[in-house]
Amino acid sequence: MRHLALMRKESSLSAKMTEERIVADTYARVELFIGSEKGEKAKQVLANADMVYTPDTVLAEIARKYLREGVGEDVIIERLKLIVKCSQVVNVNFEIAMESAKAYLELMEKAKQEKLRDPGLLDAIVLAVARVCTAEVLTGDEHFKGLKETIWIGQDLSLSNRNKEG
Secondary structure, three states: OOHHHHHHHHHHHHHHOOOOOOOOOOOHHHHHHOOHHHHHHHHHHHHOEEEEEEHHHHHHHHHHHHOOOOHHHHHHHHHHHHHHHHHHOOOOOOHHHHHHHHHHHHHHHHHHHHHHOOOHHHHHHHHHHHHHHOOOOEEHHHOOOOOOOEOOOOOOOHHHHEOOOO
């Protein structure tokens, strides 16, 4: 009987270790709102996730994007409310701030090697949240392509770190 209880406990721990945690970045969120093919792929990934995180900075980035494009504030607020309702918003704290600094340096080096434009600090915050929350980043942003934490929904629509074709 005790052996069965231990097996159940191990099984429960295994399930937790394989829990799918996703950090949706601005790219993924925008594609979702557009309803593009990439957005459909993002929708599938998010629907199958056990936990979805959104860095608070993604909310600001989305608001800025849509405001620049002339989208009405009411529409922007509705979209932000939807994100907040469907995910756990993660605020920058000391741990995420330190991890963001490290991630920024890593992304800068990667961008230099791949001849990409410099990444933004907000990209580093997204990566830091993923690392602190033991999650994967759902994105099509070139700065994340090829990182082990990335679920790629970019140009080729493949889920790169999972070796699945989309």
